[in-house]
Amino acid sequence: MLLLCMVMVEGRSSPNGGGLNVLDFGAVGNGQTDDSQVFGKIMAPSKKNFHSGTKEWLTFDSVNGLIVNGNGDIDGYGSSWWGSCDNGNECSGRPTALKFNNCNYLQVSGVSITNAQHNHISLSNCADVTIFNIKITAPDNTPNTDGIDISHSTRVQIQNSDIGTGDDCIAINTGCSYINITGINCGPGHGISIGSLGEDHSEGIVEEVHVVGCTFTGTQNGARIKTWQGGSGYVRKVSFKDITLYDSMNPILIDQYYCDDKECKNQTSAVSISDVSFIGFTGTSATEAAVQLLCSKSVGCDGILLDRINITTSHKQSTEDKVFSECINAHGTSSGSNIPNVPCLLH
Ligand SMILES: *[C@@H]1O[C@H](CO)[C@@H](O)[C@H](O)[C@H]1NC(C)=O
Numbered sequence: 001m002l003l004l005c006m007v008m009v010e011g012r013s014s015p016n017g018g019g020l021n022v023l024d025f026g027a028v029g030n031g032q033t034d035d036s037q038v039f040g041k042i043m044a045p046s047k048k049n050f051h052s053g054t055k056e057w058l059t060f061d062s063v064n065g066l067i068v069n070g071n072g073d074i075d076g077y078g079s080s081w082w083g084s085c086d087n088g089n090e091c092s093g094r095p096t097a098l099k100f101n102n103c104n105y106l107q108v109s110g111v112s113i114t115n116a117q118h119n120h121i122s123l124s125n126c127a128d129v130t131i132f133n134i135k136i137t138a139p140d141n142t143p144n145t146d147g148i149d150i151s152h153s154t155r156v157q158i159q160n161s162d163i164g165t166g167d168d169c170i171a172i173n174t175g176c177s178y179i180n181i182t183g184i185n186c187g188p189g190h191g192i193s194i195g196s197l198g199e200d201h202s203e204g205i206v207e208e209v210h211v212v213g214c215t216f217t218g219t220q221n222g223a224r225i226k227t228w229q230g231g232s233g234y235v236r237k238v239s240f241k242d243i244t245l246y247d248s249m250n251p252i253l254i255d256q257y258y259c260d261d262k263e264c265k266n267q268t269s270a271v272s273i274s275d276v277s278f279i280g281f282t283g284t285s286a287t288e289a290a291v292q293l294l295c296s297k298s299v300g301c302d303g304i305l306l307d308r309i310n311i312t313t314s315h316k317q318s319t320e321d322k323v324f325s326e327c328i329n330a331h332g333t334s335s336g337s338n339i340p341n342v343p344c345l346l347h
Pocket residue numbers: 179180210
């Protein structure tokens with residue numbers, strides 16, 4: 001057993017500049033089950049105590065069967081970093097608070113993670129992961145503070161957790177498959193997103209992502225797929241089902257023109273998107289364009305399904321406000337009783 005709180009007392013004066021490979025403190029990547037318990041509050045060193053270029057604060061690398069639980073709070077002390085992102089200043093090089101790389105049969109539960117410097121949790125190259133009953137919190141105006149960021153991983157279950165941050169509650173990046181997400185309360189934040197994919201002509205591949213029974217409260221997006229122009233690869237076999245919205249902007253959004261404030265040229269290649277369903281959405285939208293299927297003009301989206309959608313406006317004072325749908329080159333079917341109506345798809 002590894003007591004993470006003890007680790008961090010040491011970590012404050014760590015010679016490696018604040019980033020810690022937790023394995024250095026007792027967990028051994030020998031394929032045996034390790035059990036790490038987190039109690040009390042673990043506070044990161046402030047920015048000035050990290051070496052520049054430290055990619056992660058707490059890292060678990062190549063531990064199979066790791067269990068991280070306990071009711072403790074892991075606090076990234078992000079406020080010592082976020083200020084440098086103001087006024088368009090470069091603020092890359094911030095560490096992820098908790099990184100799991102190459103950890104199979106991983107279980108994370110119970111813990112709270114707050115105020116990460118950058119992402120709260122990053123998973124990469126992991127298989128057979130279960131994350132449940134965790135809480136992730138950062139203010140809604142904090143830069144790129146994703147809740148859980150997943151890449152190159154398969155068979156990941158994320159269940160029954162509260163995530164409110166300044167960026168995506170959960171982001172699913174390239175190399176991911178068989179990701180099931182259920183019972184997440186997301187907000188504030190930018191929703192549950194696949195992507196962004198295809199940046200700088202890269203290949204993005206994501207399939208079999210299923211998001212069920214999640215709630216979005218005051219989020220910038222709900223169910224979102226975002227790809228840059230000029231990429232390649234695919235996103236397919238995705239479902240978002242039984243989603244509740246409270247005053248969320250962009251409840252249903254496929255954006256193949258994603259451009260993170262950079263100047264983006266129009267390009268013909270794209271990460272293709274197919275077999276995506278949105279079923280059982282109820283609640284309110286803070287924007288009128290409640291359904292946006294903005295697919296590449298050259299590639300398009302196929303096999304889009306919308307059913308049992310009832311999204312109304314959250315602008316209660318003006319009953320005139322009606323939600324609507326917007327489409328570019330989207331193909332598939334939409335039930336005729338959906339609110340809003342989605343006339344670009346077959347009924
Ligand atoms: C993941 O979700 C899909 C679609 O709802 C379901 O068929 C599959 O059984 C789920 N997998 C697990 C491990 O729960």
